Amino acid sequence: MxxxxxxxxxxxxxxxxxxxDATGDRSARRAVTVFPILVLAAGALGLLLPGGFSGWxxxxxxxxxxxxFCMGITMTPEDFRGVARRPWAVALGLVAHYVIMPGLxxxxxxxxxxxxxxxxGVILVGxxxxxxxSNVVTYLARGDVALSVSVATVSTLxxxxxxxxxxxxxxxxxxxxxxxxxxxxxxxxxxLPVLAGLAVRLLAGxxxxxxxxxxxxxxxxxxxVIVAVVVAGSADAIKSAAGLVFVAVVLHNGLGxxxxxxxxxxxxxxxxxxxxxxxxxxxxxxxxxxxLATAHFSPLAALPAAVFSVWHNVSxxxxxxxxxxxxx
Numbered sequence: 001m002x003x004x005x006x007x008x009x010x011x012x013x014x015x016x017x018x019x020x021d022a023t024g025d026r027s028a029r030r031a032v033t034v035f036p037i038l039v040l041a042a043g044a045l046g047l048l049l050p051g052g053f054s055g056w057x058x059x060x061x062x063x064x065x066x067x068x069f070c071m072g073i074t075m076t077p078e079d080f081r082g083v084a085r086r087p088w089a090v091a092l093g094l095v096a097h098y099v100i101m102p103g104l105x106x107x108x109x110x111x112x113x114x115x116x117x118x119x120x121g122v123i124l125v126g127x128x129x130x131x132x133x134s135n136v137v138t139y140l141a142r143g144d145v146a147l148s149v150s151v152a153t154v155s156t157l158x159x160x161x162x163x164x165x166x167x168x169x170x171x172x173x174x175x176x177x178x179x180x181x182x183x184x185x186x187x188x189x190x191x192l193p194v195l196a197g198l199a200v201r202l203l204a205g206x207x208x209x210x211x212x213x214x215x216x217x218x219x220x221x222x223x224x225v226i227v228a229v230v231v232a233g234s235a236d237a238i239k240s241a242a243g244l245v246f247v248a249v250v251l252h253n254g255l256g257x258x259x260x261x262x263x264x265x266x267x268x269x270x271x272x273x274x275x276x277x278x279x280x281x282x283x284x285x286x287x288x289x290x291x292l293a294t295a296h297f298s299p300l301a302a303l304p305a306a307v308f309s310v311w312h313n314v315s316x317x318x319x320x321x322x323x324x325x326x327x328x
Contacts, residue, residue, distance in 0.1 A: 034220070035133065035220045035223075035313050036310050036311075036313040036314050036317075038220055038221065038224045039220075039223065039224050039227050039309050039310045039313070040310050041224070042224035042225065042227045042228040042231075043227050043228065043231045043306060043310065045228050046227065046228035046229065046230070046231030046232035046233075046235065047231050047232070047235050047238060049232070050231075050232035050233075050235040051232075052232070053228055053229045053232035053233070054232070056229045056232070057229060057233055057294055057299065059229070060226055060229055060230070060290065060291045060294050060295070061185065061188070061189045061291050061295065062189075063222050063225055063226050063229075063291075064189045064190070064222075064226065064287050064288060064291045065188070065189050065192075065193040066193070066218070066219075066222050067132065067219045067222050067223060067287055068156075068189065068190050068193040068194045068197070069193040069194070069196055069197040070197065070215045070216075070218055070219045070222075071132055071156070071193075071194055071197060071219070072193060072194040072195060072196060072197020072198040072199075072200070072201065073197040073198070073200055073201045073208055073211070073212070073215060074197075074201075074212065074215060075153065075194070075197070075198045075201060076201065077202075079149050079150060079153050080153070082146045082147070082149060082150040083150045083153070083154060086147065086150070089147055089150075089267075089269055089273060090147070090150045090151055090154055092263065092264075092267055092269070092277075093147065093150075093151035093155075093276075093277055093280050093281070094151060094154055094155055094158070096259075096260060096263040096277060096280075096281050097129075097130060097151065097155055097260075097280055097281050098127075098155070098162050098166065100256060100259045100260060100263070100281050101125075101126040101127070101128075101252070101256050101281060101282075101284065102123065102126040102127045102166045102170055103126070103170075104126055104251075104252050104255050104256055104259075105122045105123040105124075105125060105126025105127070105170065105252060106123055106126070106170045106171075108122055108248050108251050108252050109122050109123055109174070109248070111251075112244065112247065112248055112251075114244065114248060115241075116174040116175055117174075117175070117297060117298055117300045117301045118241060118244070118245060118248070118300065118301065118303065118304060119171070119174045120171040120174045120175045120177075120293070120297050120301050121289070121293050121297065121300070121301035121302060121303060121304040121305060122245075122248050122249075122252060122304045123167065123170045123171040123174075124167055124171060124289050124292055124293050124297075124301070124304075124305070125249075125252065125284050125286060125289040125304050125305050125308050126170075126252065126284070127162075127163045127166040127167045127170070127171075127289075128159070128163060128284045128285045128286065128288050128289040128292075128305075129152070129155040129156045129158075129159040129163070129190075129284075129285045129288065130151060130152040130155040130156065130280045130283060130284070130285065131152075131279075131283030131284050131285055131286070131312060131316075132152070132219065132285055132287070133283065133313055133316065134148055134152055134279040134280050134283040134316070135148045135149045135152060137279050137283065137313075137316040137317060137319075137320045138275060138276045138279050138280075138320075140317065140320035140321065140324060141275045141278075141279070141319065141320035141321075141323040141324050142272065142275070142323065142324050143272050143273070143274075143275030143276040143278075143279070143323070144270075144272040144273040144275070144276040145276070147269075147273050147276045147277075147280075148276040148279060148280055151276070151277075151280040152280060155280070156190060156191075156194060156285070157191065157194070159186055159190055159191070159285075159288070160183050160186040160187050160190070160191055161183075163182070163186060163288075163292075164177075164179035164180070164182035164183045164186065165179055167179065167182065167292075175297055175301070177296070178296060181296070182292060182296060185291075185292060185295060185296075186288070186292070189288070189291060190288060223287045223309065226287050226290055226291065227290070227306045227309050227310075229294075230290045230293075230294060230299060230302040230303070230305065230306045231303070231306050233294065233299030233302070234298075234299040234300040234302065234303050237300050237303070238303065241300070241303065242303075242307075245303055245304050245307050246307055246311075248304060249304060249307045249308050249311050249312075250311060250315075252308070253282055253283075253308065253311055253312045253315055254282075254315065256281050256282035256283075257278045257279070257281070257282030257283075257315065257316075257319055258278070258282075259281065260277045260278040260279070260280060260281025260282050261274050261275065261277060261278035263277055263281065264276070264277035264278070275323055278319070279316060279319075279320075282312065282315075282316070283312045283313075283316055284308060284312065286305040286306070286308040286309040286312065287305075287309065289302075289304075289305035289308070290302045290305035290306055290309070293305055
C-alpha cells in the first residue's frame with residue numbers, strides 16, 4: 001500500500017508549511033490505521049464464508065498486478081535519483097533486506113519445527129521485497145523517507161532475480177521449488193505492472209496527479225481481497241495452525257525490525273536512516289508472497305503471508321509511534 005510521496009513527506013529539510021505537514025501526517029496515520037483493519041476484516045470474511053471465494057485463487061496474480069501498477073504510478077524520477085545520490089546506503093539496505101529476512105524465515109521455521117507447507121510459506125515471506133507501506137511508516141517514525149523509498153524501489157525491481165533463487169536455497173528442503181517458473185511469475189505480476197505504471201506516470205503525469213490520493217485506498221482494498229481469497233482457500237487448516245503461524249510471524253517481523261535498525265546503527269548511517277532501515281528490512285511485500293505461495297505451493301503455505309499482511313502494519317505503526325515520541 002505505497003502512498004504518493006508529496007514534498008512534505010521528505011525528512012531531508014526542516015522547511016515547509018506546518019499546515020501541509022499536519023495534513024500529510026493525518027492522511028498517513030489514517031492510511032496505516034485503516035489498512036490493517038481492512039485486511040483483518042477481509043481475513044475474517046474469508047474464514048467465515050470460504051465458499052464465497054471459491055474459484056478466486058486464479059485471480060490473485062492479477063489482483064497483485066493492480067497493486068504493483070498503482071505502485072509504479074506513484075514513482076517519479078526523483079526516486080531513482082535518490083539511489084544515485086547514496087548508493088552505499090541503498091546497497092546496504094538492499095543487502096540487509098535480502099540477507100536478514102530470508103535467514104530469519106529459515107531460522108524461525110526450524111526453531112518452531114513448522115510443517116513443510118507453513119515453513120515454506122514463512123521462508124517465502126522472508127524472500128519477498130520490501131513492504132509497500134514501509135515509506136509511510138518511516139515517515140510516521142520521523143525516519144529518512146528518501147532512503148526508504150529508494151530501498152523499496154530497488155528491492156522490488158530486483159525481486160525477479162533474487163526472490164526465486166533464495167526461495168529455492170532455503171525452502172527447497174521442505175517443498176519442491178520451480179525457481180524458473182517463479183521468475184516468470186514475478187516478472188508478470190511485479191516488474192511489468194510497476195514499469196507500466198511508471199510509464200503512465202511519465203507520459204500522463206498531469207492527469208495522474210488527480211488520481212494519486214485514491215491509489216493507496218485502491219491498493220489497500222485489492223490486498224484485502226487477496227487476503228480474503230488466501231484465507232478462504234485454507235479455512236479448514238487455519239483453526240489448528242493459526243496460533244503457530246502467528247507466533248512465527250511475530251518473531252519474524254519483530255526480529256527483522258530490530259536487526260534492520262541495528263544494521264543501520266552499526267553502519268553509522270545516523271538515527272533517521274536507521275529507522276528507515278528497520279522498516280525496509282522488517283516489512284515485506286506479503287501480497288507477492290501470498291500470490292507466489294498460492295501458485296507454487298498451496299493455500300496453506302500462503303497463510304503466513306496473509307497473517308504477515310495484517311501484523312506488520314500493526315507492529316510498524318506501533319513501532320513508528322514509539323520512535324517518533326522517543327525522537328521528540
